[in-house]
Amino acid sequence: MRILVTGKNGQIGRCLVEQLSTMSDITLLALDRDQLDITDSINVNKVVAEFIPNIIINAAAYTAVDKAEKERELAYAVNRDGPYNLAVAANNINAIIIHISTDYVFAGYSVAAYVETDDTEPQSEYGRSKLAGEQAVERACSRHIILRTGWAFAEQGHNFVNTMLRLTKTTDTLDVVADQFGSPTYAGDIANAIMIITKQLADGNQAYGVYHYSGFPYVSWHAFAEKIFELALAQGVLKQSIQVNPVTTPDYPTPAKRPANSRLNCQKINQEFGIVQSDWQAALVRIGQYSR
Template structure:
């Protein structure tokens, strides 16, 4: 199995590289934005034609949610045009493309967990650019897996867990939004899910399409923060208790609108690939790795 990875330095890309380094029955090429500009169609085509991957994993993305409101051209170039170029190149060599997407493709207004067939309705430029990327991949390559996830955290890159632990070093009290709900998702679990899908497709599983993969149980950002701090205190990473105060979305306004409901239903991926949801509480047990 030959795998091409884009976005190798991101949260999921870094975990993929660590995971694949331990595999002996595959060859992979992992590239960052300096090594491969996915918005350059000719460059993408050349790299894919030369490497001839069986699977392309697109972990590259523009993720600056608030900046995307002003940098929408850049967001669309990376989140729509880049995936389209990769999918076209995948189609040319008959490869599978696994493309990472987000809960932001939904409005967040539903009272239920979102299933893959639910109507999309992004409320931000970031979300619209990611939805356009999904549509581009579907258009360009029939052999596609689109993996929507949410609230990603891990040892690499910037994320909510790292932010909370950093702030806890200088503050005794923190205000955290309590009316937005989702499933925190460990980046390492996403990498494992992608590898599991890759192995099954290579063995003949052709369950292509859109899937949801995120963590459980679902919580608010406020509850997530409290769990982070209690875990850190139990493990001796923090010496003092942090008081977490619940606030509303209206108390913490941002340029881009956040979904109130980021809960993703993950039954489809469990049925098609026998993949369980991310156990984010277990992933927090090594909390010193997020500092």
């Protein structure tokens, strides 16, 4: 099986490359932005036509949620046009595309965890650009998996865990939003879920469509931060306790509006592929390995 991975230096991309590289039955081509600009349709078609992958996994994305409010054109170029180019190229050679999307395609008004068929109503330019990317992939290639996830974190990279640990270098008191709820998800587990899907697709499973995959239990950003500091203190990563003050969304204004509830219901992916939700707390136990 031949697999093309884009965005190899991102959080999920790194984990994908690490896991796929251990499989002897896979020929892997993993590229970063400098090697393959997915917004360049001519180059995308050239790379795909030359490599002829069975599966394309798009881990490339514009993820600067707040900056997207001003960098709208760039966000749409990477999150909509890039996935479309990859999906067209996949369709041209009858390949499968697996595209990673986000919980921010939802408005956040629901009191329940979102299922795949719920109405989307993104509240930010980032969310709208990601939804546009989903729609572009659906139009361009019928053999697609769109995997929505949320609150991704890993040992390396820009994410909430590493941001919290970095801030402890300069303060022992933090204000963290307590009225936004979601699903922290370890990037290594997202990569593993994609690996499982990839293997089953290769074996003939044709359950194409949109899926949710995220961590459990659901928490607020405030509760997530408290768990990070609890484990960091217990393992000696922190030398003293951090006071985490719960604040409301209006108390902590940001350029982009975030959904109050972006919890994802992951029953469908369990039913179709046997994949269980990520245990994000287990991943955090290795907090000594995270960037500080």
